[in-house]
Amino acid sequence: MNSESARSSIGSLALIPEVMTGVLLVGHGGFDKLVYRDDIPVPMPGPGEVLIKVAAAGINNTDINTRIGWYSKGVKSGTQEGATQGFATSQDADATWSGVPMSFPRIQGIDCCGRIVAVGEGVDLGRIGERVIVRNMLRSYVDYRPMEHWAFGSECDGAFAQYAKAPSRETHPVNCDWSDVELASVPCSYSTAEGMLHRAVVKQGEHVVITGASGGVGSAAVQLAKRRGAVVTAVAGLSKAEQIRDLGADRVVVRGESLVKHLGKEAVDVVIDVAAGPAFADLLDVLKKGGRYAVAGAIAGPIVELDVRTLYLKDLTFFGCTLYDEVVFENLVSYIERNEIRPFVGKTYPLKDIVKAQQEFLSKTISGKLVLVIPE
Template identity: 70%
Template sequence: MTTPPATLPSTMSGVVLTGHGGFDKLEFRTDLPVPQPGAGEVLIRVAASAINNTDINTRIGWYSKAVRESTAEGGTPEDDDASWTGEALHFPRIQGADCCGYIVGVGEGEDPGRVGQRVIVRNLLRTPVDFRPFECWTFGSECDGGFAQYAKAPSAETYAVECDWTDAELASIPCAYATAEGLVHRAGVKAGEVVLVTGASGGVGSAAVQLAKRRGAKVIALAGAAKADQVLALGASRVISRGDSLVAALGADSVDVVIDITAGPGFPELPEVLKRGGRYAIAGAIAGPIVELDVRNLYLKDLTFFGCTFYEDEVFENLVSYIERGEIRPNVGATFPLEQIVEAQKEFLSKSTAGKIVLLVPQG
């Protein structure tokens, strides 16, 4: 390491996930070893890390194919396929797909001039899988993540960002905004198109509103009525209340692209409102993973469906450029200290807060 070991503590505070299950599986500890960066890696003093659906889905085992309910209704912790990859997760694990912090050390072969940079880490890591197509590790899943005072990450996937944002704002970007940019990128959203975004008041949904608007699309958002003003402020031209009929509100064959975060009972109307030749992109199923699809809509209307987890390498690089050019700005709804992660996840699950919920990581 370039930074002398004496300048860093040997132990740190952080939250470890001890297994699949309830909130009791989240354990705040003060005796975790500070990670040491290897060749090609950097060590980051974490300042903030946001809450994401993937953190909760992994904790409760929701990714298991045996689960048919929404995120809020729980999972099947005992199944070995309960991680997003479909393979057993190794415990204990420091979760946290988002990481905003400051480089304090570098591994062998890395530029010591990087020490001091404020950075974010790409949430889908490509280095560990040799950049094979459609393969990646999730930061905080296949390796330890941002729910601790220090984290290590591949230097090539740790991006310095020059902006006047707070640490909480910058920590909102990696998972939610990369997912959203991946959706609009894969769906090929273009200027002048009509784009419907579901779950538009949450982290990914609110990011998708901004990113589709940035491309010149007209954005229609689906969100709770109480959050309509906040979603309009993000760039939506119209907000439809969650639970209202989309066909009644918009008419059939009225939308070029659907960006879906929720799936669930409202899914059947989404193909109905798509125009012929329309595109549907999905990266979440928080309202429920099992849906009813009239396949006639799919083939008779020549629709294209995109399942979006993996994103192209350019997606994250584009996000950094959007930030530095002042083209986007996240909506931080609430912050909690790291040790209050249970309260933060409960607030997240309540869906009462619009925007990102961010954990602030204390030092010392």
């Protein structure tokens, strides 16, 4: 079937342009690897897929980490060190979430909010017009094999363009009064945060420490932990402390200060960590015997010093959190629709300013999610 006949055979595609504006990642490295183009072919939804007119797309650590090749085991430092030029020690062979080499060019963008404008074979035409967000860890493309996934915008094209396609079963309608920008702040950050809380089985009344609390994942974790009835100590910069308290944190410890000094040893039930780095030992010291440590990031550095005696003598449980249970994303949609959480957007940018957005994201001077607005 040629492209024209295919285009007219799928619901509503006759109204979709042939090309679109978007940002191509053309290789691992610096900001120069992000190329803004207006002649990118519009994707066509295959069987079981939908085509989304993207309205907004959030900025995330993973977009930057993928661009610079940070996931490669050849990289030993935090994201910041290679954020501008990439890492000379990164190896293309293992520079993605999955450890499989990335295909270039790639449209990144793990956060997507938009409306379904066309559907592929086997998808109900009634889905056209729905406002949706896309599950960021896609399971359809790996046939739901255990512990496998494709990251939207990594193993397949994502939301940094006017159109994106995704599996229908992993594209969720959301009925709420949030703006497109606000909904685009949810998929990666909130699912990562909820996934950690879910894996660590955080319960009402438990004391939880959350690192990186002014960022997307951390601020989501503050709200989601409070929703579960936990007592929250958040770690954040001094200038952002009041905002984090407004999100529900019971206490804010300034980043760089000793948690042991503020909380005492063995005072905490659960640690939700996205930072790692030099503060790692302190996090284990404040955990009670039998405590749980969940991690889904290492922005302060992936290499830490672990005294294994602390791990086993305190009977600690460690959770490495990437893939999350299906119920996590479904729950997030329900939390939004029941007004149990709220968005925390720091700033928006037009898609053409993606480099500026990533630079300001890396500066850590803005609290909340930074979101790209996609051109009509």
